[in-house]
Amino acid sequence: MTVKPSNKTSQIDQEILKLCNDKIDSFLDYNDDISVIKREAFKRYSKKGLPNRFEESWKYTNIHKKLQNIPVSDKNYPIPLNVDNFINSFDIMSKIKSDNDTLIVFMDGKFIPELSMLEYSKNGMEINFLSHGDVPRWAIELMINKHNVNEDPLFDLNTILMQEGVLINVSANVKIDSNVYIIHIGNNDGFFNYRHVINVGKDSHINVTELKVSNRVNDALYTSSVLWNVEDNAIVNNVKYQAHNQSTVGFNQQYADVGSGSIFNSFTISSGSKLLRESRNISCNGENSEVSISGVNLLDGESHIDTTLVVTHKAPNSLSKEKYKSILSDRSRSVFQGNIVVDQIAQKTIAKQSIDALILSNDAEHDSKPELEIYADDVQCGHGATTGQLSADSLFYLRARGIGEDEARRLLVHAFISDVMEEIQDTNLRNVLRDVMNNMLNRVSKGRLNV
Amino acid sequence: MFEIKNLNASIQDKQILKDFNLKVNPGEVHAIMGPNGSGKSTLAHVCAGREEYEISSGSVRLDGVNLLDLEPEERAVRGLFLAFQYPVEIPGVASMTFLKSALSAHYKFNGKKELTIPEFMKLIKEKSNSLNISDDMIKRPLNVGFSGGEKKRNEVLQMTLLEPKICILDETDSGLDIDALRLVANGVNLLRSKERSFVVITHYQRLLDYIEPDFVHIMADGKIIETGDKNLALDLEKTGYNDYIEKDI
Ligand SMILES: Nc1ncnc2c1ncn2[C@@H]1O[C@H](COP(=O)(O)OP(=O)(O)OP(=O)(O)O)[C@@H](O)[C@H]1O
Ligand SMILES: [Mg+2]
Numbered sequence: 001m002t003v004k005p006s007n008k009t010s011q012i013d014q015e016i017l018k019l020c021n022d023k024i025d026s027f028l029d030y031n032d033d034i035s036v037i038k039r040e041a042f043k044r045y046s047k048k049g050l051p052n053r054f055e056e057s058w059k060y061t062n063i064h065k066k067l068q069n070i071p072v073s074d075k076n077y078p079i080p081l082n083v084d085n086f087i088n089s090f091d092i093m094s095k096i097k098s099d100n101d102t103l104i105v106f107m108d109g110k111f112i113p114e115l116s117m118l119e120y121s122k123n124g125m126e127i128n129f130l131s132h133g134d135v136p137r138w139a140i141e142l143m144i145n146k147h148n149v150n151e152d153p154l155f156d157l158n159t160i161l162m163q164e165g166v167l168i169n170v171s172a173n174v175k176i177d178s179n180v181y182i183i184h185i186g187n188n189d190g191f192f193n194y195r196h197v198i199n200v201g202k203d204s205h206i207n208v209t210e211l212k213v214s215n216r217v218n219d220a221l222y223t224s225s226v227l228w229n230v231e232d233n234a235i236v237n238n239v240k241y242q243a244h245n246q247s248t249v250g251f252n253q254q255y256a257d258v259g260s261g262s263i264f265n266s267f268t269i270s271s272g273s274k275l276l277r278e279s280r281n282i283s284c285n286g287e288n289s290e291v292s293i294s295g296v297n298l299l300d301g302e303s304h305i306d307t308t309l310v311v312t313h314k315a316p317n318s319l320s321k322e323k324y325k326s327i328l329s330d331r332s333r334s335v336f337q338g339n340i341v342v343d344q345i346a347q348k349t350i351a352k353q354s355i356d357a358l359i360l361s362n363d364a365e366h367d368s369k370p371e372l373e374i375y376a377d378d379v380q381c382g383h384g385a386t387t388g389q390l391s392a393d394s395l396f397y398l399r400a401r402g403i404g405e406d407e408a409r410r411l412l413v414h415a416f417i418s419d420v421m422e423e424i425q426d427t428n429l430r431n432v433l434r435d436v437m438n439n440m441l442n443r444v445s446k447g448r449l450n451v
Numbered sequence: 452m453f454e455i456k457n458l459n460a461s462i463q464d465k466q467i468l469k470d471f472n473l474k475v476n477p478g479e480v481h482a483i484m485g486p487n488g489s490g491k492s493t494l495a496h497v498c499a500g501r502e503e504y505e506i507s508s509g510s511v512r513l514d515g516v517n518l519l520d521l522e523p524e525e526r527a528v529r530g531l532f533l534a535f536q537y538p539v540e541i542p543g544v545a546s547m548t549f550l551k552s553a554l555s556a557h558y559k560f561n562g563k564k565e566l567t568i569p570e571f572m573k574l575i576k577e578k579s580n581s582l583n584i585s586d587d588m589i590k591r592p593l594n595v596g597f598s599g600g601e602k603k604r605n606e607v608l609q610m611t612l613l614e615p616k617i618c619i620l621d622e623t624d625s626g627l628d629i630d631a632l633r634l635v636a637n638g639v640n641l642l643r644s645k646e647r648s649f650v651v652i653t654h655y656q657r658l659l660d661y662i663e664p665d666f667v668h669i670m671a672d673g674k675i676i677e678t679g680d681k682n683l684a685l686d687l688e689k690t691g692y693n694d695y696i697e698k699d700i
Contacts, residue, residue, distance in 0.1 A: 392503075397539040398549070400499045401609060402527035402556035411552065415543025415592075 010064040013049045019070065019191070020045065020160050033140045037147045041159035044150075051153050060335040060367045061306040066275040067249050071219040073189035079112060080215070087115060087183075090213050092241065095432045100178045102127075104166050107185045107215075109192030109222075111164055115185075124174035124204075128167040130195055139167040139197045142229050146255055152279060154251045158223040162195035168208075172201035172231070179207045184224070186214040186248065194224040202259075205235045207426065212242035212250075221249045228256035230264055232286055237425045238266040241433065244273040246301050253279045260286025260315070267424050268295035269433065270305055271440060278307045284318035284346070294323040294423040298440055299332030299364070306335040313346035313376075322353040325420045327413060327441070328364035336368045338383070344375040353383035358390065358416045413441050452476055453531075453617040453648060458509030460497045467493040469673035471509070473650070475617065480649040482659055482684060485670035486692050491652045492536050494670075495621045499533040500526050513617060527553075528560035530616030534606040534623045536652075541593040546605075549593045550575060550612060557613055578611045582638055583631075599626030607638045618642070619650045624658040636661030656684045671696050 009017075024042045027035040051058045080086045087105070088094040097103065104127070105115035111129055120127050128136055147159060166182060182196060200206055210226070230236055236256075244250065250273060258264045270276055282291050297305045311320045326334040340351045357366035370383040390412050398408035417437075424430035453475040460468040467490045475481055485491055497504050498511050500523030511518045518526045541549070551571060558565050566574065579589055582604050594602050603623050610618055620639070624632055639649065639662050651662060659667070659681055667684045669677040669692065677683065677695050687695075 391539075393539050394541050396499075396501055396523060397535065397541070398544075398552075399523040400527055400533055400535075401549070401553035402524050402560070402613065403549075403552045404524050404556065405522065407552060407556075408524075411544050411548070412541070415541060418543035 009049055012064060012067045012069060015070045016157070017046060017049055020157070023161060033144060034135060037144060038160050041147065041150075041156040045153055045156040045160060048153060050157075057308055057337060060333075060337075060369075061275070061277060061304065063275065066304060067221065070191045071189040071221055073219075075188070077187050077216065079107060079114070079187070090211070092211065092213075092432065092436050093181075093183075095435070096179070096209070096429055097181070098178070102178065102180045103183065104181065105183045105185065106164060106194065108188045108190055108220075109163055109194065111166075123176070124171040124201075125176060125180075125206075126169040126171075128169075130162060130165040130167065136167060136169065138169060138199055142197050142199065142227050143195075146227055152253065154223060154277070154279070155225060155253050158193055158195060158225045158251070158253065161191075161193035161223065162225075163193050165195035165197070167196070168198045170198075170200045170204045170206050173203045174201065175205040176207070177205075179209055182208065182210045184210075184212045184222075186212075186218045186220045186245075187216065189219040190221075192220065192222040194222065195227075196225070197227045197229075199229045200231060200234045200236055202231045203233045204231075207237045208239075209429065210238070210240040210242075212240075212244065214243075214245050214248070217245045217247065219247045223251045223253075225253040225255070228254070228264070230256060230258045230262045232259040233261040234259065235263045236265065238264070239424055239426070239429060239433070240266070240268040241436075242268070242270050242273075242276075244271065244276065246272055246274055246303065248273050249275045251277045251279075254281065256282045256291070257285050258283065258289045258291055261288045262286065262290070264289070264291045265423070265425055266291075266293050269298075269437065270295065271298040272300070273303050273305060276303075276305045278305070278309075280307070280309045281312075282310070282320070283312045283314060284320060284349075285314050286318075287315045288317045289315065290319045292321045292323075292423055294321070294420055295325075296417050296420060296437070297324070297326040297334055298437075299326065299334055300329045301332060302330070303332040304334070305332075306337075308335075308337040310339045310341065311351065312341040312343070313349040313351065314343050316345065316347045316349070318346060318349055320349075320351045322355075323420050323423060324355050325417045326357040326366060327360065327416065328357060328366060329360040331361070331363040333365045334367075336366075336385075337371070338369070339371040339373065340381060340383070342372075342374045342376050342379050342381065347376050347378045349376060349379040349381070351379070351381045355383075355385040356416070357387045358413065359387060360389070360413075410442055414438075417441075452512075452514060453650075454510075454512045455494075455498070456510045456512070458494075458497065458511065459507045460493060460504045460509075461507065462493070462504050467504075467673050468497065468509075471674050473668070473675065475648045475650060477616075477648055478643075478645045479666070480643070480651060480662060480664045482651045482653060482664040482667045482681075483670050483675075484653060484667065484684060484687060486696075489671050490673045491670055492621055495533050495536075495619045495650075495652065498526075498619060499523055499531060524556065527613075527615075528557050532610050532613060532615035532618045534603075534610055534618065534620045536621040536625075538594050538597075538602040538606055540595045540597070542595050544593045546589050546591060546593050547575070550609070553609065554612055574612070579608055581641075582608050582611070583634055584608055600628060600631045603627055604631060604635060607635050611638060611642060614642075614647075616646065617648050617650070619652070621652045622654065623651075624653055624655060632658065633661065656688045659684050669695050
C-alpha cells in the first residue's frame with residue numbers, strides 16, 4: 001500500500017505519512033481485527049494527512065508550524081537501574097503512591113515491568129497489554145466502535161501507530177479502593193504511540209491517575225488515546241497530571257461513554273509542552289449520568305496548549321460540568337474549544353461550562369470558543385468565559401497592607417485556580433497536587449514558569 | 452508626624468489635588484469633609500501609593516520620609532494604613548492567609564519575631580471579638596460575600612492588627628448600622644494614642660460624635676478651604692457646603 005505525499009504538504013506531514021506507510025506494510029497480510037482497523041485508519045488518514053488550519057476545529061492550532069520533524073534519538077539512554085528509587089524520584093509519586101496501589105509504567109512507548117507494580121488479575125480487575133498479542137474481545141470491540149465513528153485524523157494516526165497500552169477490565173460490582181496509576185515516562189527522543197482501554201463494569205468504582213513526566217529534557221512526540229467505557233451506576237475518578245518539558249509535542253485523546261446513573265469525574269493538569277492538543281470526547285449515554293470535566297493549564301515560554309472538548313448528552317436527566325482555568329505567561333498560547341451537544345431525546349439536561357484564563361504577560365494569548373448545539377427544548381445550558389489579567393484593585397489592596405508585590409501576585413495567582421482544584425475528588429491527591437503546583441505557580445506568578 | 456505639602460495629582464489629565472496641604476501631629480485626629488468628587492478618596496489613594504495617579508509635585512512625609520518615593524507595601528509597613536472606601540473582594544484568598552501575610556510583612560520590617568500559628572490565631576480571635584466579627588467571616592475568602600458593614604469592620608480589624616502610625620479612614624462609617632458604627636468608633640478610640648494619628652474622611656457629623664476630632668477640614672475642588680474644630684462639622688450639618696465653597700470663590 002503506497003500513497004504518494006503531494007508536494008503541497010509540509011515536511012512533518014510527509015515524514016509521518018511515510019512512517020505510517022512503512023508501519024502498515026507489516027499488517028497487510030493479517031486479517032485479525034486490529035490489523036483491519038489499522039488498515040482502515042490508514043486509508044482514511046492518508047487521504048488528508050495531518051489536519052491544517054483550514055479545518056474548523058484546528059483554526060487556532062497549527063501543527064505544521066510547531067512541529068517540523070519526527071524526533072529521532074541519536075543516543076540511547078537505558079532504563080534507570082535503581083528501579084525502586086526511580087519512581088520515587090518524581091516528587092509527586094513519592095507523595096501519593098501507597099503500597100497496595102497498582103502501578104503501570106511505560107517508558108518511551110514501552111511497558112516496563114521492572115518499574116511497574118501490578119497483578120494481572122486481582123479482585124475483579126483484569127489487566128492486559130496491547131502488545132501481548134491476544135487482545136481481549138471486550139477491548140477490541142470498544143476500539144472498533146470508536147474507530148467506526150471516528151472523524152479525528154489524529155485518532156486514526158494513533159490507531160495506525162499504536163504500539164502499546166494497558167487494557168483494564170473491571171467486572172461488575174467491584175469497588176477498587178486503591179489507586180491505579182498509568183505512568184508515561186519520557187527518557188529518550190522519539191515518536192511514541194499509546195492506546196489504553198478501560199472498561200468499568202456495572203456498579204463498580206475505580207480511581208485512575210495518569211501521570212506524564214520526563215526523566216530528562218527529551219525531544220518527544222507522542223499520541224495517546226484513552227478509551228473509557230463506563231457501564232451503569234459506576235463511579236470513575238480520573239486525574240491526569242502532565243508535566244511536559246518545552247520540547248514535547250503531544251496529542252492526547254480521551255473518549256468516555258458514560259452509562260445510566262454513573263459518575264465520570266476527570267481532571268487534568270497540564271504544564272509546559274511545545275504543543276499539546278487535548279481532545280476530550282465525553283458522552284452521557286445513560287439517564288442520570290453525571291460528568292465533570294475540568295482542569296488547569298499552566299503555560300510559559302512558547303507553549304501552546306489546545307483543549308478541544310465535546311460533551312454529548314444522549315439521554316434525559318444527565319448533568320455535565322466543565323471548568324477550566326489557564327494561566328499564561330511569556331509568549332504562550334492557549335486554546336479552548338468547548339462544544340456541548342444535547343440530543344433531542346436528552347430532555348432535562350443540565351450542562352455548564354466555565355472557561356477562565358489569566359494572562360500574565362503582554363505577549364501571551366488565549367482563544368476560547370464555546371459552542372452549543374441543542375436539540376432538546378427542556379434543558380439548562382450555560383457557559384461563561386473570562387480572560388483577564390491580575391486585578392489591579394486586588395493587587396493594590398494586598399500591597400496596601402504591606403504584602404510585597406511578588407507575594408501579592410503569588411496569592412492572586414493561587415486564588416485564580418483555587419476553586420477548580422476542588423473538582424479533584426480525592427482530598428489527599430488534591431492536597432498533594434496543590435503542593436506540587438505551588439512551586440510552578442510561584443514561578444509563573446512572576447511571569448516565569450520553567451517546568 | 453504626617454505632613455502633606457503642595458501635593459498636585461491628576462488622573463487622565465484631569466487635575467484632582469491642587470496644592471493640597473495638611474499637617475497631622477502625633478496623637479491628633481483630623482476629619483476631612485467635603486462634597487462628592489472633591490478628591491478625598493484620591494488623596495487617600497495617592498498617600499497609599501496607587502499607581503494610576505500622576506503626581507506632578509509635592510510630598511507626603513511620615514516621620515520625615517517621603518512616602519511618594521516608596522512602593523505601597525513599604526508605605527504600609529512604615530506605618531500608613533488606608534481603610535478603603537470600597538474594600539476589595541478577593542475570592543480564593545483566605546482571610547487568614549491574607550492577615551498572616553500582612554502581619555508577617557509588618558513584623559519582618561520591624562525586626563519582630565514572627566508569631567506562631569497558635570499565637571496568631573489567638574490574636575485574631577481577640578481582635579475580631581471586640582469588633583463583633585464572627586469566626587465564620589474570618590474563615591471565608593477575603594471580603595467575599597461580606598455585607599457593606601462587615602467589610603468596613605474588617606478594615607478596622609486589619610487596622611487594629613497592623614498598629615499603624617497614621618490611619619486614613621475613607622468613609623469607614625458609610626454603610627454601618629447604628630450598632631456597628633459604635634463598634635467601629637470604639638475600635639478606633641481604643642487605638643488612639645499619643646503616637647498614633649488619624650485622618651477621618653466622612654460625610655456625616657454623627658461619626659464625629661463618637662470619634663472626637665481635634666480639627667475638621669472642609670475639602671473642595673482638590674484642596675482644603677476651611678479648617679476649624681469639631682463645631683465646624685456641626686455648622687456644616689446645618690448650612691451645607693455651599694456657603695463655604697462660595698465664600699472661597
Ligand atoms: N480613574 C479615574 N478616571 C477619571 N476620573 C477619576 C478617576 N478616579 C477619580 N476620578 C475623578 O476624580 C474626582 C475625585 O474623585 P474622588 O473619588 O477622590 O472624590 P471623593 O471626594 O472621594 O468623592 P466621594 O465623596 O463621592 O467619595 C472625581 O471627579 C472623579 O470622577
Ligand atoms: Mg471618596
